[in-house]
Amino acid sequence: MKNNESRYIVTSALPYVNGVKHLGNLIGSLLPADVYTRYLKLKGKDVIYICGTDEHGTPSELSALEANVPVDQYCNEMYVVQKKIYEDFGLKFDYFGRTSDVENHEITKEIFLALNENGYINEKTSTQLYSTNEDRYLPDRYVNGICPHCGYENARGDQCEGCSTLLNPIELINPYSITDKESPIEEREVRHFYIDLPSLQTKVEKWVDSNDQWPTTTITIAKKWLKEGLKERSITRNLHWGIDIPLEGYDDLVFYVWFDAPIGYISITKKWANEIVKKPELFDKYWKDKNTKLIQFMGIDNVPFHTVTWPCSILGADQGYILANDVKSFQWLTYEKGKFSTSQKRGVFTDTALELYPPDYWRYYLLLIAPERQETDFQWEGLQSAVNNDLNNLLGNLVNSIVTFSHKNFEGKLSEITFGDKEKDLQDALKECISEYTKTLDEVEFQKPLKAQRKFWQFANKYFQEKAPWTSIKTDKAATASTLSIIAHSLRSMAILLAPFAPFTAEKIFDQLGLDAQSVHELKLDDIVDWDCLVGTTLPEFKGNLFTKISNKEVEALKERYGAKEEAKEKKSKKKYKGEKKEKSKKEEKMKESDKNTSDLIEYDDFVKVRFVSAIILEAEPHPNADTLLVLTVDDGKRKDRKLCAGIRKDYDAKDLIGRNVVIVDNLKPRKLRGVLSEGMVLAVDDDEGISLLRPDRSVQAGLRVS
């Protein structure tokens, strides 16, 4: 039955070794790849799941520096930490390796040499900034300085956030290292190897075009890069931590992490073949046989590397490695309407998640909201609802019910099933569930197969309710026994279907049904429907609830603790504002009513907190990135270079504003508006005719306080 086509390699984007990942990273590739692998196994396919840590590059070096340990030791430690977390989440890799392993060094060098042999490698020199105290060359994003175009003081090496001009770090005035601001900076000539992507464009384009079954987002991104035309790309860096260049005289260089990281998929498989299963011949069978299907999971940011640059390396090296058959990408997961942020401590990280709740709670909820088509939002109430309503009420309670009822009346013995109309409906519902489940999983979707399962859970509850065994027990014991038995069999099917998504729960259900818990992972699609395998067996005594509900109190506390509160409030008020705007245009009367409301009076003390001062406009120019904004330079009595963004462009010409008196809010927290820092706010009113700036009755000097 197993033919050549049923061999798969599933990969998840390699998590960077630096630090514990948040839930977005988990659902963005690791978790779906695990579910998909488990599903392929359920289908009886020959499949391996390959992942590992991506370890090279500047961030590793810096993190190690901060932790005050050698970088290799740092990576060793973090590798262990991450690996443990993923295992605890039930991610069942065939092998979780590392890009710093010797196999990756070897294969990366081989690929480089092959590319060089085939004429796709060029050497070039460029000027790079070097931080003398740190003894490091500075990647673009690790250097800040004054923007030569707009004078913005903290322009990044790659792009000025003030005027959004793309920059080369050597253009910066007074550049400094963001990791050591005091360190003197030198310009140094360095030579680097470049991969000649332009020469490989036709080949990779042909390959991309042959993959019209890819998800749309994947294709769109790949084609966009190709359309713009590929540029030569440097594949080496002046770092210490990385893979050496296998040529004489380049001891100061290592490969750029993005060159060697994806090669990790190959090298980790090699290590798996050699050391885990000890069948070295499997390596070629998986990676060099055209009948292997490579399915890669990743966040959307990784798509260009997996559809364009890495395939270019493989195609250019031409060593027979296969390319991806499917590149499944995920959008971002947001956290309570904001971003997950390591620095601001917003969001839940994988280690703390496991301390809070069992892995299946997270797996179920995250997969239910998997950001497949669009960004989706993690919300504590969502987790609560998924756990309480879906898992506990529908599934857990049904198990609970059957076991206790059966023990009360039948000593846990399961009888044969008598099939009537209702039973046939239940069978049909399961068939439909399986059909939806396989159809959507074959399309590499995750929300839908879960929802299909939930639908069946509901159906089973409904059946149970309609059969009302607590009533029938009084009159017809045999029929009641049959009802319990068919539900017990349904639960067995549910467990098998659920196993790829929530493996621990599936095991628990099997255990409660008196089956071997581990066997739930070994059964195949054909084993799911079975209406007599439990007949005559005895259910074990009730082993306790499958789930524990999450209380409202807990949710409140969690929100507080993990930084969800503030942001949520902010967003709410934003929404309200939007809503008001809508009403304003449609139902203005309501607005007037709310104006009359006197409950919003403030104390004098509140008023004096806001410092309104007079100012004079010195310059005005259009905002580079926003059609509605003007950037004003004003004299506020203290400085003559204060910049304010004002949304008045549709009603004012920049040139008419020079020299005008205005009133500004002096102590408003500066905020960046579309890339330009606005230090304050100009007062204006707005009616049907447009915007009108406020000004003193006669011309006055700048810096006078409004009182």
Place this chain on the structure above:
RNA sequence: AGCACCGUGGAGAAGUUGGGCAAUCUCGCCGGGCUCAUAACCCGGAGGUCGCGUGGUUCAAGUCCCGCCGGUGCUACCA
């Protein structure tokens, strides 16, 4: 700025590739039923001009086209 994606009842999502009879699901809300189980489960109901345009195409648009507004991401040496 360019490009891409997104904007669907109070909340979160599906539906947009191939336009078609009642816009789907989960939660929340209102009312009812049942009691084996963890205030569970089951049934019924209210609530949406599918961001905006009195825009275009069409017999027909949430779905295609145009414009606008809002949000997010990417723009190649952070990974």
